[in-house]
Amino acid sequence: MAYEPVIGLEVHVQLKTVSKMFCGCTTEFGGAPNTHTCPVCLGFPGVLPVLNRRALVEAIRVALAVGCKVSDKVKFHRKNYFYPDLPKDYQISQYDEPLSENGRLNIKINGGEKTIKIKRVHMEEDAGKLIHEEGGDSSFVDFNRSGMPLLEIVSEPDINSPEEAYMYLTDLKLLLRYLGVSDCDMEKGSLRCDANISIRKKGGTGLGTKAEVKNMNSFKAVKSALEFEFERQSKCLEAGERIIQETRLWDPDKGITVSMRSKEEAHDYRYFPEPDLVPFALEAAMVENERKDLPELPEARKARFIAALSLTEYDAEVLTQDKDTADYFEECVKFYNKPKIVSNWLMGDVSGYLNAKNLSVRGSKLKPQALAGLLKEVDSGKISGKMAKDIVIEMLDTGKDASAIISEKGLAQISDTGELEKFAEEAIAENAKTAEDFLNGKDNALMFLVGQVMKKTKGKANPAVVNKILRDKLSKKQ
Numbered sequence: 001m002a003y004e005p006v007i008g009l010e011v012h013v014q015l016k017t018v019s020k021m022f023c024g025c026t027t028e029f030g031g032a033p034n035t036h037t038c039p040v041c042l043g044f045p046g047v048l049p050v051l052n053r054r055a056l057v058e059a060i061r062v063a064l065a066v067g068c069k070v071s072d073k074v075k076f077h078r079k080n081y082f083y084p085d086l087p088k089d090y091q092i093s094q095y096d097e098p099l100s101e102n103g104r105l106n107i108k109i110n111g112g113e114k115t116i117k118i119k120r121v122h123m124e125e126d127a128g129k130l131i132h133e134e135g136g137d138s139s140f141v142d143f144n145r146s147g148m149p150l151l152e153i154v155s156e157p158d159i160n161s162p163e164e165a166y167m168y169l170t171d172l173k174l175l176l177r178y179l180g181v182s183d184c185d186m187e188k189g190s191l192r193c194d195a196n197i198s199i200r201k202k203g204g205t206g207l208g209t210k211a212e213v214k215n216m217n218s219f220k221a222v223k224s225a226l227e228f229e230f231e232r233q234s235k236c237l238e239a240g241e242r243i244i245q246e247t248r249l250w251d252p253d254k255g256i257t258v259s260m261r262s263k264e265e266a267h268d269y270r271y272f273p274e275p276d277l278v279p280f281a282l283e284a285a286m287v288e289n290e291r292k293d294l295p296e297l298p299e300a301r302k303a304r305f306i307a308a309l310s311l312t313e314y315d316a317e318v319l320t321q322d323k324d325t326a327d328y329f330e331e332c333v334k335f336y337n338k339p340k341i342v343s344n345w346l347m348g349d350v351s352g353y354l355n356a357k358n359l360s361v362r363g364s365k366l367k368p369q370a371l372a373g374l375l376k377e378v379d380s381g382k383i384s385g386k387m388a389k390d391i392v393i394e395m396l397d398t399g400k401d402a403s404a405i406i407s408e409k410g411l412a413q414i415s416d417t418g419e420l421e422k423f424a425e426e427a428i429a430e431n432a433k434t435a436e437d438f439l440n441g442k443d444n445a446l447m448f449l450v451g452q453v454m455k456k457t458k459g460k461a462n463p464a465v466v467n468k469i470l471r472d473k474l475s476k477k478q
């Protein structure tokens with residue numbers, strides 16, 4: 001029997017605020033264990049949390065960017081559970097009235113588009129972190145992370161393949177990067193993902209019993225874990241077994257998921273309204289201000305690159321795949337208004353260099369104005385396109401301007417006719433046979449003579465000018 005997976009993703013994003021969700025502790029990554037803490041995030045009795053306004057604003061921006069309806073009320077709940085890295089024994093989260101609901105994200109898949117609905121985007125705080133002694137039998141707790149501002153972005157079970165899950169995560173991360181609300185660094189735990197997966201007969205409706213998979217630390221791992229789960233559940237049903245609702249862990253070394261515990265239901269958490277944070281009304285004007293203030297998002301930017309700058313779909317897609325590259329490209333175009341040429345250079349020689357050195361375009365020494373300067377030198381005929389390819393590498397290496405490199409190395413193309421005529425005369429005299437061939441109708445022979453002049457000028461002659469001079473001189477001989 002053919003099955004299809006039904007997948008929903010829960011993504012946790014750490015917001016890039018200066019201080020934590022409910023206290024003034026720094027959100028800086030690293031630091032000795034338990035140094036970024038205070039009585040509030042350590043959960044001392046009697047302390048009072050205060051909501052970080054910046055975290056709320058960033059949460060609203062994300063909600064708006066994925067088209068969610070933002071609630072007119074902010075309300076927090078306590079989610080109760082015992083875990084050694086959670087000193088309060090509860091986590092402040094949102095429950096029956098989340099910050100926002102009913103959004104969507106369009107993903108690109110198989111050359112087309114698919115809309116994945118987003119159920120809700122809500123705020124919560126992070127827990128601490130357990131560190132298990134390697135080879136020993138002790139565990140340590142680091143509370144630096146507890147109270148970090150998180151957003152939980154929950155999709156509807158609209159995802160029907162591991163590839164779609166991968167694209168959803170990729171596009172969501174791109175969006176979050178455009179908004180600048182998170183560094184989305186999975187290695188630092190700024191972006192984490194849990195996946196719910198069930199299967200059903202292909203083309204069917206309804207939902208089967210789901211398993212929740214945790215502990216995936218890259219998008220690739222999510223894809224592999226889902227592929228494994230799809231196989232496992234399919235075999236299970238084929239064998240006439242029942243699938244049990246449970247939480248499973250992805251083991252990246254073995255490439256399998258293993259059962260961790262049977263899945264909790266919401267009532268297991270004994271949610272109740274957080275008494276220390278009273279619900280408050282969210283001003284519509286504030287939300288509208290944030291909506292107006294949203295940056296141009298990747299989809300819109302790509303469409304504009306195609307419509308206004310006449311880029312191909314492919315070029316626009318590549319250039320908008322990361323905000324820095326798109327910004328950089330637009331800055332170059334400001335200084336040199338030929339988008340297609342700028343795009344060719346960025347996607348060709350420049351990105352080749354950056355990839356080899358593992359650098360970002362912003363991290364490189366080549367500034368937009370300098371790249372524009374180089375392209376202008378080519379247009380003016382001072383250097384050839386071929387020379388420019390060498391010069392751009394030197395610019396990337398040293399951060400120097402094109403004009404400085406050209407004059408330092410005496411690279412300027414020779415377009416001075418007088419000087420070139422002398423070399424042309426020489427080339428004809430030294431290659432009488434070839435010259436004769438040309439006059440007898442062998443057009444290719446001219447290329448050889450052009451080559452000889454290029455050699456004499458160490459590649460600095462302007463080939464178009466040389467070509468013209470040779471033709472003139474030879475025609476006079478006829």
Ligand SMILES: [Zn+2]
Binds near residue numbers: 025039042
């Ligand atoms: Zn604190």
